Structure formats: structure tokens, C-alpha cells
Amino acid sequence: MISSLAAGNLTFNPLYKEVKIRITRGLAAGAWKPGAAIPSESRLAQQFNVSIGTIRKAIDELVGEKILLRQQGRGTFVATHTEDRTLFFFFHIVGKDGGKELPVTEMLSFRRSKAEGEDAARLKIPHGSRTLRIHNILKLGGKPVIFDEIVVPTALFPDLDEDTFVKREGTIYGLYQARYGINVIRISERLSAANPPQQITALLGSRQRTPALVIKRVAYTYNDTPVEYRVSWVNTEAHEYLSDLWKNEAR
Amino acid sequence: MISSLAAGNLTFNPLYKEVKIRITRGLAAGAWKPGAAIPSESRLAQQFNVSIGTIRKAIDELVGEKILLRQQGRGTFVATHTEDRTLFFFFHIVGKDGGKELPVTEMLSFRRSKAEGEDAARLKIPHGSRTLRIHNILKLGGKPVIFDEIVVPTALFPDLDEDTFVKREGTIYGLYQARYGINVIRISERLSAANPPQQITALLGSRQRTPALVIKRVAYTYNDTPVEYRVSWVNTEAHEYLSDLWKNEAR
């Protein structure tokens, strides 16, 4: 249960920061599931024993970080990976002609493995610990454009098997969220150019000696906990990576 | 002079949006120069004839977009391109070892030219209109890492010549800002992988057949007006492009 705040705030944080931390903690603990509404602002104000303006300021920041989503007249909801808006927050490959489109994923392989050099470091797990290693082809407009290797700690997804993965509805992050309560809220990507290995060139259907874009992504959930490490090889003959800084429409 | 607002708001915008628009207009018109303070919140509240809370909400958004910068006890300032914080907002190449460093720019050529295909489209200027075309090498740790071609409309920088460009202090965007009052506030980048032409490979000191990261950037000032089109070739043997979405520290 959430206790009053205004009374004994032992940290030196402003009240609204404290409220934000407590709400985030509730999210991390799964108190409110993705897609569900959190308590109304007035109710939170009561529970925390602070003014409604303070609650609004805390929620404002979480909305800015796309962790929560407000809807006037309805409530405030935990962001999900099923809304187009948030989907393109995590997927940045677009057609060179400007077309935005979501990819269709086809799994190539699914196996148990151990964390090697980069995996372990990026996922902040011990070297050699158990992981799942999944290979996918992502198609855009029916054509293969991206080859993915996904590495996740088995500990986070205990009973995830090939069947569950393939038969999921929606995106991979949607699966993490709906089935395991793990909500990816931030990613960090590092891009470089490289000549892909033979097999990948073949899979992407690109010409020999066509360089590819390599994206090394770490996905994080609350409190900067790494969830997934993913290496993508992108055929950039007809597509490119879009980084728009900072088209912040509304806010 | 800024007139009262609360009275005759003919648009259907909320007041604070209207305030934001007017402040942005003032910035675009050069009413307050980069680095200078805008009027205090209480003074703005008087001028616009709205409450201080409404002013704060308008400024909040501009601060979120890194257009303004608040400092408790001092005032609110127009963001400049001389602060480390904003510099890395526009420069994304980091060492693979994780080292962040700002590049040293060396000009290779500076000439007058005309807008060709992509230039014209991206800069939203007529095909064939006059431009400046500048080539640079950017060094990190003393070694060449990036080759740049910069295209800007001559109309925006009427008297910009080679000497002014080379002898500037600080960054290129700092020059646009300090000398021409043009404040780059947003960039959009499209990345792909490609084999660079011979000369660029040589300039970057990379091995034959080493692919490079190609970054096509459009820089915008207020009201989404394009200012500069820049194509960069990056040697990603020891460096990579960092896209962190979204490490929003404080907010």
C-alpha cells in the first residue's frame, strides 16, 4: 500500500519527484498492468496526501517519457506496445521513398545458449549465464530487409519457448509485456557500417559486397534494467534509419 | 511590442499555446539573441496579461525542446551552440570504447554552387538556386573519422566567405547563430551504409572496401525552416553512431 508522503520525506527530492519514483516503483512491481489505468489524479493526491498539481507534475514527466499515456475524460494508462505511436518509437527503418511501414517478422531459429562477450556486458549478466538466442528475418513490403539476432536472459523469460514466440500476437516487445509483465520503455542503439557475412547477404537478398547497417540495441525496462540485446543487419539499398531529433509534436 | 492576449484570442488554441507561439515568434524575429535572457516570467505575465502559471507552462515546453534554458535565480535564456549539453544533442559519433569527444573540423574546400536534386528538395529551395558548398574533415583523437559535405542556401548567409568560415570560434552552428542569428534547434538524420568513393576512403584513411556510415542530415530553425543539408561519411572502424532513446536525465 502506498503511504502518505508529505509527512516524512527523508530524501531531499522535491515531492513530485518522490511521487514519480513511487509511481515508477508501482509500475515496475506490476501494480498496474500495461494498458490498464492507474488511479485518477485526485485519488493519487489523496493517497499520497499531496496536492493534485504535484501529482500532475509527476505524471507529466512520465507521459513525456512515454511511460504513461493520458486521455482526457478517461484516465491515465500504462503505455503498451500495441499502439502505432509507441511502435515507431522503437522501430526506425523507413523506405528511402519516405514510406513508413511496420515489418513482418519471420523466425529462423530459436535456441538456448550462453551469454558471450558483448551479450553479457550489455545485459549486465554474468558471463556464461543462460540466454535465449533467436534469429529473425524482418520483411518490409514483402521483401527481407533486416536480419536480427536477439539475446535475452532466460531468467527473465523462464518458460518462453519457440511455440510461444512464433504464435504471439503483435510485436516482440508486446509479448514481453503481455506475457512476462516486462515493459520495454527505452532503447539505446549504436550504429555502424560493415560487410555482412555471406549467409546474411544471402538472407537479405542483397548483392555481393553490399555493405549493411549494423544496429546494436539494448532494450531497457524500468530503472534502467537491460532486458534484451539485439544485433540487426539492415539492407540499406531501399531503406534507411531515421533519427528525428526532435519532432516532438504536441508535448 | 507584445500585446495583451487573454482578451482577443481568435484562435482556438489554449492560452499557453498562444503564449508559446508568440515567444517562438519573438525568437525567430531575433527579439532576444541566443545566450541572452528573455524577460522574467512575472514580466511576461504582465505583458501578455495572463497568469504566471500560464507563462511557466509555455516556457516548460520550450525548455523541453531545448530551445530555452532555465536557471534558477538567474533567468531564462535562449539556448546557444556553445554549451556541451546542446553540442552533443547535435553530434552523435562516439568511440566504440565509449569515449565521448567533440570533433576538430578542418575545411577542405569552400565554393559557390547551385542546388541540385536532393539539396533543393531537402532545403525546400528552388532547383538551381544559389548555395554554398563546403567540404570538411572532422577529426577525433587527431585522426580523420568523418567527411562532410555541407550545403546551405546563399540567401540565408549572404556574406559568408571562406575566411569567415575558417576563422570562426566554436562550432559551425555556433557561427550560424552568432553571426547570422540563425538558430538550429532540430535536426533530422537518415542513415545508411555504403562504399565511399575512392577519394573519401583516402581522406578517412580507411582500408580499401571498408564500408562507411552515410548520414544525411537536414538542420532546421524555428517553424521547421530548413537551414542546412549535410551529408557525412563516417569511418566506423573505431567509432559508431549513438542513438539513445530516451535517456532524458532530469526533465
Added chain:
DNA sequence: TTCGATTTGTTCGTATGTATT
């Protein structure tokens, strides 16, 4: 060094508007 004026930061409270159910 101290003090006071100025400016932003935080918190509270209230009233009213608008969207949803």
C-alpha cells in the same frame, strides 16, 4: 561578508472547461 532584490522552483488551493462513460 552580509543583506536585500530578483528570478526561477516547488507546493498548495480553487474554479472552470472539455471529453468520456
Added chain:
DNA sequence: TAATACATACGAACAAATCGA
């Protein structure tokens, strides 16, 4: 229609940082 929830706007009080007298 009524109740609920978020959105906008106002105002007040005090805290904290800055700066110059």
C-alpha cells in the same frame, strides 16, 4: 443527464539560487 477524469487557468506563498550593493 450525471458523474468522473483530465485540461486549462488563476493566484498565493514560500524555498532556493543568483547577483550586486
